[in-house]
Amino acid sequence: MPHNKILILFIVLLSVACRADYPSAVAEQVVTQAQATSQAETAYQKRLSDVWVEGEGEVTKILADDNKGSRHQRFLVKMGNGKTLLFAHNVDLAPRLDALQIGDFVTFRGEYVYNPKGGVIHWTHRDPQGAHEAGWIKHKGNLYQ
Numbered sequence: 001m002p003h004n005k006i007l008i009l010f011i012v013l014l015s016v017a018c019r020a021d022y023p024s025a026v027a028e029q030v031v032t033q034a035q036a037t038s039q040a041e042t043a044y045q046k047r048l049s050d051v052w053v054e055g056e057g058e059v060t061k062i063l064a065d066d067n068k069g070s071r072h073q074r075f076l077v078k079m080g081n082g083k084t085l086l087f088a089h090n091v092d093l094a095p096r097l098d099a100l101q102i103g104d105f106v107t108f109r110g111e112y113v114y115n116p117k118g119g120v121i122h123w124t125h126r127d128p129q130g131a132h133e134a135g136w137i138k139h140k141g142n143l144y145q
Helices: 003-020 035-047
Strands: 049-062 072-078 086-091 105-113 121-122 136-139 142-144
Touching: 035 086, 035 105, 086 105
Parallel strands: 086 121
Antiparallel strands: 049 072, 049 105, 072 086, 105 121, 105 136, 136 142
């Protein structure tokens, strides 16, 4: 077996062995951008809601806050597949992204909800009661949850 194949096999085995030592919550599968885009696209095409996705995209528009009920910071993010997602980030439960600007990139984990325009991402924060999965937004090296 050539040396490069042995090296690749060693790296794969080492990564599997290292992951086996982590608790299951930490060893959760890391979703690549292509997979996240595919998940959001599949959810959109099938008109699914309440689907957890991770991904990244470019902020294309900053909207006025939604102040009815819990306050939500709203902005649009264009994904790699060209679809635009509306973000509804609860600023009563998580810090506001004060420095957010058009053209910035964000990485996120949140719950996708279908709508005909592309979808909404919410639950980008922790649940204070601990009954719901937690999401987050990363922007310029800061984690908002």
